[in-house]
Amino acid sequence: MNQDFIRSRSFRWSTLLFIVLLLVPFFTGRFNVYILAVIFVTALLAMSLNLLVGHGGLYQFHHAVFYGVGAYTAGLLLSKTAVPAWVAFAAGPLAAAATGLVIGLICVRLNKLYFGMLQISLGSLVWIIALRWYDLTGGDDGIHGIPLPEMLTGTTPVYYFLLTVVTVCLILMFLIYKSPFGATLRAIRDNPQRCEAVGINVRRHQLLAIVIATFFAGVAGVLFVVLEGSVFPDMLFWVLSLEVFIMCLLGGWFTFFGPVVGAAVMVALRTFAGSYTEYWTLILGIVLILLIFFLPEGIMGFNFRRWARTRSRRADARNAE
Secondary structure: OOHHHHOOHHHHHHHHHHHHHHHHHHHOOHHHHHHHHHHHHHHHHHHHHHHHHOOOOOOOOOOHHHHHHHHHHHHHHHHHOOOOHHHHHHHHHHHHHHHHHHHHHHHOOOOHHHHHHHHHHHHHHHHHHHHHOHHHHOHHHOEEOOOOOHHHOOHHHHHHHHHHHHHHHHHHHHHHHHOHHHHHHHHHHHOHHHHHHOOOOHHHHHHHHHHHHHHHHHHHHHHHHHHHOEEOHHHHOHHHHHHHHHHHHHHOOOOOOHHHHHHHHHHHHHHHHOOOOOOHHHHHHHHHHHHHHHOOOHHHHHHHHHHHHHHHHHHHHHHHO
Protein backbone atom coordinates (compact mmCIF):
# COMPACT_ATOMS: atom_id res chain seq x y z
CA MET A 1 0.00 0.00 0.00
CA ASN A 2 1.16 3.56 -0.71
CA GLN A 3 3.54 4.67 2.06
CA ASP A 4 2.37 8.28 1.88
CA PHE A 5 -1.20 7.16 2.52
CA ILE A 6 -0.13 5.02 5.49
CA ARG A 7 1.45 8.09 7.05
CA SER A 8 -1.52 10.32 6.18
CA ARG A 9 -4.33 11.57 8.37
CA SER A 10 -6.87 9.67 6.24
CA PHE A 11 -5.22 6.36 7.11
CA ARG A 12 -5.23 7.15 10.82
CA TRP A 13 -8.90 8.14 10.75
CA SER A 14 -9.78 5.04 8.71
CA THR A 15 -7.98 2.80 11.20
CA LEU A 16 -9.72 4.48 14.12
CA LEU A 17 -13.10 4.09 12.44
CA PHE A 18 -12.45 0.39 11.81
CA ILE A 19 -11.59 -0.14 15.49
CA VAL A 20 -14.75 1.68 16.55
CA LEU A 21 -16.83 -0.47 14.20
CA LEU A 22 -15.27 -3.60 15.69
CA LEU A 23 -16.44 -2.52 19.14
CA VAL A 24 -19.92 -1.31 18.17
CA PRO A 25 -21.79 -4.61 18.91
CA PHE A 26 -20.56 -4.49 22.51
CA PHE A 27 -22.09 -1.05 23.19
CA THR A 28 -25.33 -0.84 21.23
CA GLY A 29 -28.47 -2.82 20.46
CA ARG A 30 -29.22 -5.23 17.65
CA PHE A 31 -31.19 -2.66 15.65
CA ASN A 32 -28.26 -0.25 15.38
CA VAL A 33 -25.93 -3.13 14.51
CA TYR A 34 -28.34 -4.14 11.74
CA ILE A 35 -28.50 -0.59 10.38
CA LEU A 36 -24.70 -0.45 10.26
CA ALA A 37 -24.67 -3.76 8.40
CA VAL A 38 -27.11 -2.29 5.84
CA ILE A 39 -24.78 0.69 5.46
CA PHE A 40 -21.84 -1.67 4.80
CA VAL A 41 -23.66 -3.40 1.95
CA THR A 42 -25.01 -0.16 0.48
CA ALA A 43 -21.63 1.58 0.75
CA LEU A 44 -19.89 -1.22 -1.15
CA LEU A 45 -22.51 -0.98 -3.90
CA ALA A 46 -22.07 2.80 -4.11
CA MET A 47 -18.28 2.47 -4.17
CA SER A 48 -18.48 0.02 -7.06
CA LEU A 49 -20.64 2.45 -9.04
CA ASN A 50 -18.33 5.36 -8.26
CA LEU A 51 -15.42 3.46 -9.80
CA LEU A 52 -17.21 3.97 -13.12
CA VAL A 53 -19.06 7.25 -12.67
CA GLY A 54 -16.66 9.28 -10.55
CA HIS A 55 -13.32 7.87 -11.65
CA GLY A 56 -14.10 6.53 -15.11
CA GLY A 57 -16.61 9.04 -16.46
CA LEU A 58 -18.99 6.25 -17.55
CA TYR A 59 -22.71 6.90 -17.14
CA GLN A 60 -23.66 3.58 -15.53
CA PHE A 61 -27.32 4.42 -14.93
CA HIS A 62 -28.51 0.87 -14.18
CA HIS A 63 -25.80 -0.44 -11.88
CA ALA A 64 -28.26 -2.17 -9.54
CA VAL A 65 -28.84 -4.93 -12.10
CA PHE A 66 -25.41 -6.39 -11.30
CA TYR A 67 -26.15 -6.15 -7.60
CA GLY A 68 -29.29 -8.19 -8.24
CA VAL A 69 -27.52 -10.72 -10.48
CA GLY A 70 -24.98 -11.41 -7.74
CA ALA A 71 -27.73 -11.80 -5.15
CA TYR A 72 -29.93 -14.02 -7.31
CA THR A 73 -27.02 -16.25 -8.31
CA ALA A 74 -26.03 -16.86 -4.69
CA GLY A 75 -29.66 -17.18 -3.56
CA LEU A 76 -30.59 -19.70 -6.26
CA LEU A 77 -27.52 -21.84 -5.64
CA LEU A 78 -28.10 -21.86 -1.89
CA SER A 79 -31.83 -22.57 -2.09
CA LYS A 80 -32.06 -24.92 -5.10
CA THR A 81 -28.76 -26.84 -5.09
CA ALA A 82 -26.51 -28.59 -2.59
CA VAL A 83 -23.32 -26.69 -3.44
CA PRO A 84 -21.23 -25.43 -0.49
CA ALA A 85 -22.02 -21.91 0.65
CA TRP A 86 -18.60 -20.55 -0.29
CA VAL A 87 -19.14 -21.74 -3.88
CA ALA A 88 -22.44 -19.85 -4.02
CA PHE A 89 -20.80 -16.78 -2.48
CA ALA A 90 -18.04 -16.86 -5.10
CA ALA A 91 -20.44 -17.53 -7.99
CA GLY A 92 -22.46 -14.36 -7.30
CA PRO A 93 -19.71 -11.82 -8.08
CA LEU A 94 -18.46 -13.91 -11.00
CA ALA A 95 -21.95 -14.00 -12.54
CA ALA A 96 -22.30 -10.24 -12.03
CA ALA A 97 -18.90 -9.64 -13.68
CA ALA A 98 -19.85 -11.92 -16.59
CA THR A 99 -23.09 -9.98 -17.04
CA GLY A 100 -21.12 -6.75 -16.88
CA LEU A 101 -18.74 -8.04 -19.54
CA VAL A 102 -21.59 -8.92 -21.93
CA ILE A 103 -23.43 -5.63 -21.43
CA GLY A 104 -20.16 -3.71 -21.47
CA LEU A 105 -19.11 -5.20 -24.81
CA ILE A 106 -22.35 -3.87 -26.29
CA CYS A 107 -22.42 -0.47 -24.58
CA VAL A 108 -18.76 0.54 -24.45
CA ARG A 109 -18.81 1.51 -28.12
CA LEU A 110 -21.05 4.44 -27.22
CA ASN A 111 -20.21 7.58 -25.28
CA LYS A 112 -21.66 9.28 -22.22
CA LEU A 113 -25.46 9.62 -22.32
CA TYR A 114 -25.90 7.08 -25.12
CA PHE A 115 -23.90 4.56 -23.12
CA GLY A 116 -26.16 5.15 -20.12
CA MET A 117 -29.41 4.87 -22.07
CA LEU A 118 -28.44 1.60 -23.76
CA GLN A 119 -27.21 0.23 -20.43
CA ILE A 120 -30.60 1.03 -18.86
CA SER A 121 -32.37 -0.84 -21.68
CA LEU A 122 -30.22 -3.96 -21.38
CA GLY A 123 -30.38 -3.90 -17.59
CA SER A 124 -34.17 -3.69 -17.77
CA LEU A 125 -34.21 -6.88 -19.82
CA VAL A 126 -32.41 -8.67 -17.00
CA TRP A 127 -34.91 -7.22 -14.51
CA ILE A 128 -37.83 -8.47 -16.63
CA ILE A 129 -36.34 -11.97 -16.71
CA ALA A 130 -36.08 -11.99 -12.91
CA LEU A 131 -39.61 -10.62 -12.59
CA ARG A 132 -41.35 -12.98 -15.05
CA TRP A 133 -39.47 -16.28 -14.71
CA TYR A 134 -41.62 -17.55 -11.85
CA ASP A 135 -40.40 -21.14 -11.93
CA LEU A 136 -36.79 -20.12 -11.34
CA THR A 137 -36.81 -16.78 -9.54
CA GLY A 138 -40.23 -16.79 -7.85
CA GLY A 139 -41.32 -13.76 -9.87
CA ASP A 140 -42.30 -10.68 -7.92
CA ASP A 141 -42.41 -12.73 -4.70
CA GLY A 142 -38.67 -13.29 -4.85
CA ILE A 143 -36.85 -15.98 -2.90
CA HIS A 144 -37.18 -16.07 0.88
CA GLY A 145 -35.76 -18.23 3.62
CA ILE A 146 -32.46 -18.81 1.85
CA PRO A 147 -30.43 -21.32 3.92
CA LEU A 148 -27.14 -19.97 5.23
CA PRO A 149 -24.23 -21.59 7.09
CA GLU A 150 -24.69 -21.92 10.83
CA MET A 151 -21.79 -19.56 11.48
CA LEU A 152 -23.77 -16.80 9.72
CA THR A 153 -26.85 -17.00 11.91
CA GLY A 154 -27.35 -14.10 14.30
CA THR A 155 -26.90 -10.37 13.94
CA THR A 156 -23.41 -10.11 15.43
CA PRO A 157 -21.70 -12.89 13.37
CA VAL A 158 -23.25 -11.50 10.18
CA TYR A 159 -22.12 -7.99 11.17
CA TYR A 160 -18.50 -9.07 11.56
CA PHE A 161 -18.60 -11.09 8.35
CA LEU A 162 -19.91 -8.10 6.41
CA LEU A 163 -17.41 -5.74 8.04
CA THR A 164 -14.52 -8.04 7.12
CA VAL A 165 -15.59 -8.56 3.50
CA VAL A 166 -16.39 -4.89 2.91
CA THR A 167 -13.06 -3.80 4.43
CA VAL A 168 -11.14 -6.20 2.17
CA CYS A 169 -13.10 -4.96 -0.85
CA LEU A 170 -12.43 -1.31 0.00
CA ILE A 171 -8.72 -2.01 0.35
CA LEU A 172 -8.69 -3.73 -3.04
CA MET A 173 -10.61 -0.86 -4.60
CA PHE A 174 -8.21 1.65 -3.06
CA LEU A 175 -5.24 -0.25 -4.52
CA ILE A 176 -6.96 -0.14 -7.92
CA TYR A 177 -7.65 3.58 -7.43
CA LYS A 178 -3.97 4.26 -6.68
CA SER A 179 -2.63 1.95 -9.40
CA PRO A 180 -1.51 3.05 -12.88
CA PHE A 181 -4.78 1.60 -14.17
CA GLY A 182 -6.73 3.90 -11.83
CA ALA A 183 -4.70 6.91 -12.94
CA THR A 184 -5.28 5.98 -16.58
CA LEU A 185 -9.00 5.63 -15.93
CA ARG A 186 -9.16 9.12 -14.46
CA ALA A 187 -7.20 10.48 -17.42
CA ILE A 188 -9.74 8.86 -19.77
CA ARG A 189 -12.52 10.47 -17.75
CA ASP A 190 -10.96 13.92 -18.16
CA ASN A 191 -9.89 13.69 -21.81
CA PRO A 192 -10.50 10.47 -23.75
CA GLN A 193 -9.43 12.00 -27.06
CA ARG A 194 -6.00 12.93 -25.76
CA CYS A 195 -5.60 9.47 -24.19
CA GLU A 196 -6.33 7.85 -27.55
CA ALA A 197 -3.82 10.18 -29.18
CA VAL A 198 -1.01 8.97 -26.91
CA GLY A 199 -1.80 5.31 -27.60
CA ILE A 200 -4.11 4.30 -24.72
CA ASN A 201 -6.78 1.77 -25.63
CA VAL A 202 -9.71 3.67 -24.13
CA ARG A 203 -12.40 1.06 -24.79
CA ARG A 204 -10.35 -1.76 -23.29
CA HIS A 205 -9.70 0.22 -20.10
CA GLN A 206 -13.37 1.15 -19.82
CA LEU A 207 -14.49 -2.45 -20.36
CA LEU A 208 -12.07 -3.69 -17.70
CA ALA A 209 -13.38 -1.02 -15.31
CA ILE A 210 -16.96 -2.21 -15.97
CA VAL A 211 -16.02 -5.81 -15.19
CA ILE A 212 -14.23 -4.82 -11.96
CA ALA A 213 -17.07 -2.55 -10.80
CA THR A 214 -19.76 -5.13 -11.55
CA PHE A 215 -17.75 -7.78 -9.69
CA PHE A 216 -17.80 -5.66 -6.53
CA ALA A 217 -21.51 -4.94 -7.09
CA GLY A 218 -22.01 -8.71 -7.16
CA VAL A 219 -20.14 -9.00 -3.86
CA ALA A 220 -22.55 -6.46 -2.39
CA GLY A 221 -25.47 -8.54 -3.69
CA VAL A 222 -24.13 -11.68 -2.00
CA LEU A 223 -23.71 -9.75 1.26
CA PHE A 224 -27.34 -8.66 1.00
CA VAL A 225 -28.36 -12.33 0.83
CA VAL A 226 -26.24 -13.05 3.91
CA LEU A 227 -27.84 -10.15 5.76
CA GLU A 228 -31.48 -10.60 4.75
CA GLY A 229 -31.73 -14.25 3.71
CA SER A 230 -33.86 -13.24 0.73
CA VAL A 231 -33.71 -11.70 -2.72
CA PHE A 232 -36.38 -9.97 -4.82
CA PRO A 233 -36.72 -8.32 -8.27
CA ASP A 234 -36.71 -4.76 -6.95
CA MET A 235 -32.98 -5.22 -6.37
CA LEU A 236 -32.56 -5.05 -10.17
CA PHE A 237 -34.96 -2.15 -10.73
CA TRP A 238 -33.74 1.21 -12.04
CA VAL A 239 -35.06 3.08 -8.97
CA LEU A 240 -32.39 1.48 -6.79
CA SER A 241 -29.79 2.42 -9.40
CA LEU A 242 -30.94 6.04 -9.10
CA GLU A 243 -30.63 5.89 -5.31
CA VAL A 244 -27.08 4.58 -5.55
CA PHE A 245 -26.24 7.27 -8.09
CA ILE A 246 -27.53 9.88 -5.63
CA MET A 247 -25.31 8.40 -2.90
CA CYS A 248 -22.24 9.03 -5.05
CA LEU A 249 -23.40 12.59 -5.75
CA LEU A 250 -24.23 13.21 -2.10
CA GLY A 251 -20.89 12.04 -0.75
CA GLY A 252 -18.73 13.40 -3.56
CA TRP A 253 -18.09 11.25 -6.61
CA PHE A 254 -14.63 12.63 -7.34
CA THR A 255 -13.40 11.37 -3.95
CA PHE A 256 -12.66 7.81 -2.89
CA PHE A 257 -14.64 7.63 0.37
CA GLY A 258 -17.42 9.97 -0.72
CA PRO A 259 -19.90 7.21 -1.69
CA VAL A 260 -19.47 5.64 1.77
CA VAL A 261 -20.60 8.90 3.36
CA GLY A 262 -23.43 9.24 0.85
CA ALA A 263 -24.62 5.69 1.56
CA ALA A 264 -24.55 6.31 5.32
CA VAL A 265 -26.60 9.51 4.91
CA MET A 266 -29.14 7.84 2.62
CA VAL A 267 -29.65 4.80 4.85
CA ALA A 268 -29.92 7.01 7.94
CA LEU A 269 -32.50 9.26 6.26
CA ARG A 270 -34.51 6.30 5.03
CA THR A 271 -34.44 4.62 8.44
CA PHE A 272 -34.84 7.42 10.96
CA ALA A 273 -36.74 10.01 8.93
CA GLY A 274 -38.92 7.20 7.53
CA SER A 275 -39.88 6.20 11.07
CA TYR A 276 -41.48 9.63 11.57
CA THR A 277 -42.99 10.26 8.14
CA GLU A 278 -43.66 8.34 4.95
CA TYR A 279 -42.51 11.38 3.00
CA TRP A 280 -38.82 10.92 3.82
CA THR A 281 -38.01 11.27 0.12
CA LEU A 282 -39.20 14.88 0.37
CA ILE A 283 -36.55 15.47 3.04
CA LEU A 284 -33.99 13.80 0.76
CA GLY A 285 -35.03 16.07 -2.09
CA ILE A 286 -34.55 19.18 0.05
CA VAL A 287 -31.13 17.93 1.14
CA LEU A 288 -30.12 17.33 -2.48
CA ILE A 289 -31.30 20.79 -3.57
CA LEU A 290 -29.26 22.42 -0.79
CA LEU A 291 -26.29 20.23 -1.69
CA ILE A 292 -26.39 21.21 -5.37
CA PHE A 293 -26.48 24.89 -4.49
CA PHE A 294 -23.98 24.99 -1.62
CA LEU A 295 -21.87 21.80 -1.91
CA PRO A 296 -21.80 20.82 -5.60
CA GLU A 297 -18.70 18.68 -5.03
CA GLY A 298 -20.44 16.64 -2.31
CA ILE A 299 -19.79 16.30 1.41
CA MET A 300 -16.33 14.73 1.15
CA GLY A 301 -15.41 16.90 -1.82
CA PHE A 302 -16.10 20.02 0.21
CA ASN A 303 -14.03 18.73 3.12
CA PHE A 304 -11.11 17.79 0.88
CA ARG A 305 -11.17 21.22 -0.71
CA ARG A 306 -11.17 22.86 2.72
CA TRP A 307 -8.29 20.65 3.91
CA ALA A 308 -6.33 21.44 0.75
CA ARG A 309 -6.76 25.18 1.36
CA THR A 310 -5.60 24.78 4.96
CA ARG A 311 -2.49 22.86 3.90
CA SER A 312 -1.77 25.45 1.22
CA ARG A 313 -2.00 28.32 3.72
CA ARG A 314 0.29 26.52 6.16
CA ALA A 315 2.79 25.83 3.39
CA ASP A 316 2.69 29.49 2.32
CA ALA A 317 3.22 30.56 5.93
CA ARG A 318 6.26 28.27 6.27
CA ASN A 319 7.72 29.53 3.02
CA ALA A 320 7.19 33.13 4.13
CA GLU A 321 9.21 32.44 7.28
